[in-house]
């Protein structure tokens with residue numbers, strides 16, 4: 001008998017979604033649709049961005065994962081993402097093409113590159129490919145680009161722009177050298193598709209210059225708490241209280257949270273931000289701001 005998807009209860013379960021829920025590994029039989037949604041929404045980076053992803057971007061991420069899974073790749077890389085853009089075959093792919101990329105030859109080239117990846121999952125393994133740090137970087141960049149260009153959602157074409165923005169990356173180099181496609185040429189094509197004439201290149205450049213390093217490389221947790229964009233924090237009350245207490249001390253006031261990835265260190269910082277916003281902290285902490293540094297963005 002076929003198992004039903006434990007997420008939607010409608011479709012047959014074809015995949016096992018494995019994710020980390022507050023430090024606990026959860027395995028759930030799910031359908032294809034819920035799988036791509038779940039794996040995305042529980043991922044640390046995409047969790048915050050998920051509600052902002054345009055349908056085209058969800059499709060691209062789905063194709064990128066699917067490609068990685070079919071090839072038994074351990075990681076979903078930026079190359080899978082670009083390949084996903086071509087498979088999605090929508091506005092992003094068209095924009096790449098009109099900017100000068102030969103989509104068919106690019107696809108062949110990516111196919112060859114992807115086939116040579118040897119970081120593989122064991123045959124028959126139930127594990128699923130995970131998003132690489134590079135992809136997280138591209139998603140964060142695409143989010144930044146979307147905000148700066150004042151688009152309501154992160155569209156697939158913004159992923160393409162983000163890929164070309166990372167000038168150190170191999171993909172950006174190939175796009176530039178082989179097809180003369182870069183951020184400027186993509187944005188020019190995008191401009192041509194808009195009803196109003198807006199200089200997107202100028203807009204992106206100006207806003208990049210205006211942004212302070214702190215804004216550029218961090219998230220303000222207070223702001224997110226105010227906007228109710230942080231996940232509810234379950235438990236951890238004791239740790240939060242303790243951290244608040246240490247921060248309130250006159251000296252030796254540097255709390256350090258140590259633990260493996262996924263155990264909920266961020267949840268503690270977020271919980272503190274929420275308490276500050278709710279004025280549920282000692283007076284000396286009331287007007288404090290908590291920033292979360294994005295080390296990936298800094299290193300990029």
Ligand SMILES: [Zn+2]
Pocket residue numbers: 005006007008009010011030031032033034035
């Ligand atoms: Zn489902």
